[in-house]
Every structure is written in C-alpha cells, then in structure tokens.
Amino acid sequence: MLCSASPSATRLLFFKRNLNFGFVSASFSFLLTEHLSTGFENTLLVSSLNKPLPLLSRPIIKTRVSRPVLLFSSRADHTMASNSKTGSVYDFTVKDARGNDVDLSIYKGKVLLIVNVASQCGLTDSNYTELSQLYEKYKNQGLEILAFPCNQFGAQEPGNNEQILEFACTRFKAEYPIFDKVEVNGDNAAPLYKYLKSSKGGLFGDSIKWNFSKFLVDKKGNVVERYAPTTTPLSFEKDVKKYLEVA
Structure with a gap:
C-alpha cells in the first residue's frame, strides 16, 4: 500500500x-x-x-x-555552465574593454588566471605589479591573465574602460587583456563570475570578498584554485607552474 x-x-x-x-x-x-x-x-x-x-x-x-x-x-x-557547475570557462563569451565579444574558447589549452581588478585599492600596487611579473615570466609557456575591472568594493574602480586601460597599461605595463567592467556579486553578476564562484567557493562562502580575488583555471577550462585578495600572485607561482606543467 x-x-x-x-x-x-x-x-x-x-x-x-x-x-x-x-x-x-x-x-x-x-x-x-x-x-x-x-x-x-x-x-x-x-x-x-x-x-x-x-x-x-x-x-x-x-x-x-x-x-x-x-x-x-x-x-x-x-546543463550549460552558466546554470550549474558543469561545463567549463570555455562556454562563456565576455566583452573586452572596447566592447568586442570575446569567446573564451580561444584560450583552450592555456592556464588562466582570472582576477577582478581595481585602480584605487590598497592592494592595487602589489597585485598589478606581480600580475605583470608573473605574466612576463610565463606568457610564452601558456599562461594568460584575464582582468575584469569591478567597482563593487569601496567604489575603487570608478573610471570608464578607457581610463582603466590607460591606468593598467601605462602605470603597470599590463600586457594581458583588460575586459569590460563587470559586477561579480549580486543578481547582476556576470555569468562567468557566477560560474567561477559556484565552481570554487571561498573560505566564508561563494561571494567575492574584495578586489583582486583570483581564480586559477587549468588547460581544460576547469577552475582548480581560488586565492584571497591579499594573496599576491607570486606567492602561488608554484601552482601556476604545476598547471602549466613546467619545471
């Protein structure tokens, strides 16, 4: 019965x-x-x-x-990656700082470091400096850094895309791509960031806590590591080398 x-x-x-x-x-x-x-x-x-x-x-x-x-x-x-943890980073299309669509599948086979950046943060100098150093060291071995400006933390990225590009490329000699300003938390968070957060939660929950949170993505598009804003890029160089498979 x-x-x-x-x-x-x-x-x-x-x-x-x-x-x-x-x-x-x-x-x-x-x-x-x-x-x-x-x-x-x-x-x-x-x-x-x-x-x-x-x-x-x-x-x-x-x-x-x-x-x-x-x-x-x-x-x-x-289901698609934008709706769940399945799929990979390669399933997303984002806009660069000039408004052009960028299909992230172009980075297949690369190790990616994805970071939300800001120009007026106390962490700006150390992070931008070490991002450039890390990129210079490993760009020819398969590392790509994808920087996404965000103004959600202390309103520390108030400029437009042109001003952000000028700041990053002139002051810090950033050679890696700077993308369109996005939101990383809340209902209007970029789909890519919703996926990143669902794939690799932080110590106190999924939400991005501040500027310069970092996600490391392996050559297959899987999110493999997440680093706090205060964790500087060179401090996890060993992880970058691990996923690049270099000595």
Missing part, C-alpha cells in the same frame, strides 16, 4: 517536475498521496540518486504530501 490513511482523507497525484541536481537537469514523474485536511508543509522528494531534494513549489491548496514515490525518469541532460 502506498499510504495507510483512509481513502476519504487522501487522493493520488501524478505529475511531472523538472529538477536540477547541480550536475544534471532532469524531468521526473511522481506518484504522490495527498492528505486533504492538513496545512502547508515543506516536503522532501527522493530522487534516483537516493538523495533528498526540497520540493520546488508547495501545493496550490492546503495539503501535505507524504511518501513520494519516483516512478520513472523521462529525460536527463547536461
């Missing part, structure tokens, strides 16, 4: 629901029993992965659903 309650107090429901497991999106069909006399209640569904998942929406009427039974999975497919 599906449920021990009396027939007058229950009815059977059959419906489909799309669920996202983080790695796979799937459409499932469920057979449920519904108790008609109780109030709202958060309910757990049991997936084919044998893990409890929260019901995505409560019943329309005041009910309690008990003992869900998964009948079958009708469809399963991989």
Whole structure:
C-alpha cells in the first residue's frame, strides 16, 4: 500500500517536475498521496540518486504530501555552465574593454588566471605589479591573465574602460587583456563570475570578498584554485607552474 490513511482523507497525484541536481537537469514523474485536511508543509522528494531534494513549489491548496514515490525518469541532460557547475570557462563569451565579444574558447589549452581588478585599492600596487611579473615570466609557456575591472568594493574602480586601460597599461605595463567592467556579486553578476564562484567557493562562502580575488583555471577550462585578495600572485607561482606543467 502506498499510504495507510483512509481513502476519504487522501487522493493520488501524478505529475511531472523538472529538477536540477547541480550536475544534471532532469524531468521526473511522481506518484504522490495527498492528505486533504492538513496545512502547508515543506516536503522532501527522493530522487534516483537516493538523495533528498526540497520540493520546488508547495501545493496550490492546503495539503501535505507524504511518501513520494519516483516512478520513472523521462529525460536527463547536461546543463550549460552558466546554470550549474558543469561545463567549463570555455562556454562563456565576455566583452573586452572596447566592447568586442570575446569567446573564451580561444584560450583552450592555456592556464588562466582570472582576477577582478581595481585602480584605487590598497592592494592595487602589489597585485598589478606581480600580475605583470608573473605574466612576463610565463606568457610564452601558456599562461594568460584575464582582468575584469569591478567597482563593487569601496567604489575603487570608478573610471570608464578607457581610463582603466590607460591606468593598467601605462602605470603597470599590463600586457594581458583588460575586459569590460563587470559586477561579480549580486543578481547582476556576470555569468562567468557566477560560474567561477559556484565552481570554487571561498573560505566564508561563494561571494567575492574584495578586489583582486583570483581564480586559477587549468588547460581544460576547469577552475582548480581560488586565492584571497591579499594573496599576491607570486606567492602561488608554484601552482601556476604545476598547471602549466613546467619545471
């Protein structure tokens, strides 16, 4: 028996629901029993992965659903990287500082260091200086640095793209690409940054904490390391060499 309650107090429901497991999106069909006399209640569904998942929406009427039974999975497919942790950095297109689209798949086979930069931060001098030093040392061995200006932390990147380019390229001789100013936290965060954060959370949660947070990406487009704003680029040179596979 599906449920021990009396027939007058229950009815059977059959419906489909799309669920996202983080790695796979799937459409499932469920057979449920519904108790008609109780109030709202958060309910757990049991997936084919044998893990409890929260019901995505409560019943329309005041009910309690008990003992869900998964009948079958009708469809399963991989989701894009912008929606989950699957995929890679190569799935994204971003804009450079001049407004041109850049498909990040052009960096396939490279090791990437992705960093949110600012021009008026107390960490600016040390980070920009060491980013240039690191790039000069390893650019011919497969390292690319992708810098994304962001004004979300202390309003320390107030300039427009032209001013940011002038600052980075003139004062710090930055030869690596500077991209369009983006947001890295919140609802308007760039899709790339949503992916980076979901792939590699920080010590106190996924959110970017300040200017010059850094993500290291291997040659296959996977996020492999994350470094705090106060961690200077040359301090993790050994990791860069590891993923570049150089002595």
